[in-house]
Structures are given as C-alpha cells and as structure tokens.
Amino acid sequence: MNGINYPHIQVTNEQLDAFSIWATEKYGNYLSYYEAINSVELTQYCRMNIISNEMNNILLQTDTYVGTISNDPHLKSLQIRRQSILIKMTSIKIMLGRRAFAYEVTVRKSRHEEHTPGEGNRR
Numbered sequence: 001m002n003g004i005n006y007p008h009i010q011v012t013n014e015q016l017d018a019f020s021i022w023a024t025e026k027y028g029n030y031l032s033y034y035e036a037i038n039s040v041e042l043t044q045y046c047r048m049n050i051i052s053n054e055m056n057n058i059l060l061q062t063d064t065y066v067g068t069i070s071n072d073p074h075l076k077s078l079q080i081r082r083q084s085i086l087i088k089m090t091s092i093k094i095m096l097g098r099r100a101f102a103y104e105v106t107v108r109k110s111r112h113e114e115h116t117p118g119e120g121n122r123r
Helices: 013-027 030-035 040-049 053-063 073-100 102-115
Strands: 004-006 009-011
Touching (some): 013 040, 013 073, 030 102
C-alpha cells in the first residue's frame, strides 16, 4: 500500500489526494495551513477522514472527560490513550500538510538552505 504509514495511522493515496484538495482549497498555502494545525476544523477533518474508527471511538468516549481528573482505572487508561492519539494526530497533520503543499515546502526549504551558511562558511 502506498501513502503514509505512521504508527497506528495508515493514510491511503486516496485519502492523501482528498486531503490535499481539501487543504489547498481551505488554506491556500502552507503557512496558513500550519497556523491552523490545532484548529477544530482540521482536527474534525482528521477525525472523520483519517484516523481509524477505533481511535475515533476512544476520542468520542473521552470527549466529555477532557479536563477531568478521575481515579477510575478504566477512565485513566482511556485518557492516556486519548493523549497518545492526539499526539499521533498532530504528527500526521504535519505530514499531511507537507504532502499537500509539497512544492511550497520544498521551495521554502531550499531558500532556507541558501541563506544558511554551511559548515565550511562558519568561522
């Protein structure tokens, strides 16, 4: 399978293509996309279209407990899994954005490298 593989999140080429269209229409450029990386809208897109049903079910189960401290071992376990999923989602959103705006990211990176002195140029 082609696409992106991230621990416990597999993104198919079809998902990549659909995401790229959505993201470029919605945000227009990588900077706007990156500034929205934690937005509700982008998170909802990933929840509905990218992450697995199992992951989404854990998020749904724990949505009402965000900010709650509990001694219930089951709830604590779910909250830990929630944090893990959210971290993975942030990483996958960054990777998806780099793919959706690949040309722009490549140009920015090459410009940065042109203006960054190499080891041989340092004193």
